[in-house]
Amino acid sequence: MKINARLKKIGDLVEANSFCLDVGCDHALLDIYLVKQNKNIKVIASDIAEGPLEQAKNNIKRERLENEIEVRLGAGLKTYQEGINTIIISGMGGRNIVGILKDSPKVLKNIDTLILSPNNYQEEVKRYCCKNGFYIENEEFVRDSRFIYQIIILKHGKQKYTKKDYFFGPVFLIKKGPLFHEYYEREKKSREILLTLLPKNYRYKKHVIKKEIEMIKNEIED
Ligand SMILES: C[S@@+](CC[C@H](N)C(=O)[O-])C[C@H]1O[C@@H](n2cnc3c(N)ncnc32)[C@H](O)[C@@H]1O
Numbered sequence: 462m463k464i465n466a467r468l469k470k471i472g473d474l475v476e477a478n479s480f481c482l483d484v485g486c487d488h489a490l491l492d493i494y495l496v497k498q499n500k501n502i503k504v505i506a507s508d509i510a511e512g513p514l515e516q517a518k519n520n521i522k523r524e525r526l527e528n529e530i531e532v533r534l535g536a537g538l539k540t541y542q543e544g545i546n547t548i549i550i551s552g553m554g555g556r557n558i559v560g561i562l563k564d565s566p567k568v569l570k571n572i573d574t575l576i577l578s579p580n581n582y583q584e585e586v587k588r589y590c591c592k593n594g595f596y597i598e599n600e601e602f603v604r605d606s607r608f609i610y611q612i613i614i615l616k617h618g619k620q621k622y623t624k625k626d627y628f629f630g631p632v633f634l635i636k637k638g639p640l641f642h643e644y645y646e647r648e649k650k651s652r653e654i655l656l657t658l659l660p661k662n663y664r665y666k667k668h669v670i671k672k673e674i675e676m677i678k679n680e681i682e683d
Pocket residue numbers: 468484485486487488507508509510513535536537538550551552553557561
């Protein structure tokens with residue numbers, strides 16, 4: 462079954478012998494990929510909506526993996542069961558992801574690894590997780606068609622971060638590389654466009670955006 466570059470990259474970042482809960486599995490393509498990796502990965506594929514889960518079940522059946530992948534209907538981490546050590550949430554807005562994590566603080570205490578790939582508001586996701594018992598172990602960019610996505614791997618523990626760390630990602634700042642430059646070049650451009658569109662009385666918002674543009678320039682033009 463064909464899997465896109467984004468989901469493949471997420472799958473490749475899952476550690477061998479993990480027991481994963483994929484929240485918002487949709488078609489379950491990631492989960493099918495994971496159990497086919499021969500890395501002894503167990504997966505529960507869950508989704509809040511019945512439609513996607515029907516599609517997930519059909520895909521799992523087509524691959525004859527009904528005995529390998531359990532499918533659960535439910536919101537956020539309500540589908541968690543004891544033993545799960547890794548939570549994957551990808552392809553959703555960052556604020557939705559934060560909402561899901563906020564709703565189940567007790568579950569988070571039992572989790573070793575969070576693998577998150579928000580479509581937006583990545584900074585808010587990082588701030589929430591790092592103020593609630595996790596640190597950023599790794600960050601990866603992946604290009605899929607014309608988009609570049611962030612994947613954030615968090616583990617239990619404490620680490621201090623600066624505003625700049627949260628904005629760019631502490632690991633990205635160390636690793637940098639071509640995708641970092643391309644990603645933040647795009648972020649800079651979108652902010653420059655936004656500046657031209659904002660009405661005059663949005664003075665504070667404009668000030669914040671200008672500061673962010675300066676911050677980005679300093680990082681990508683060194
Ligand atoms: C755009 S799809 C992403 C699918 C897949 N995770 C990916 O990365 O391609 C988002 C899925 O998340 C599900 N979803 C949204 N909010 C949810 C929540 N609070 N709990 C569980 N699933 C949720 C939606 O029903 C949808 O199937």
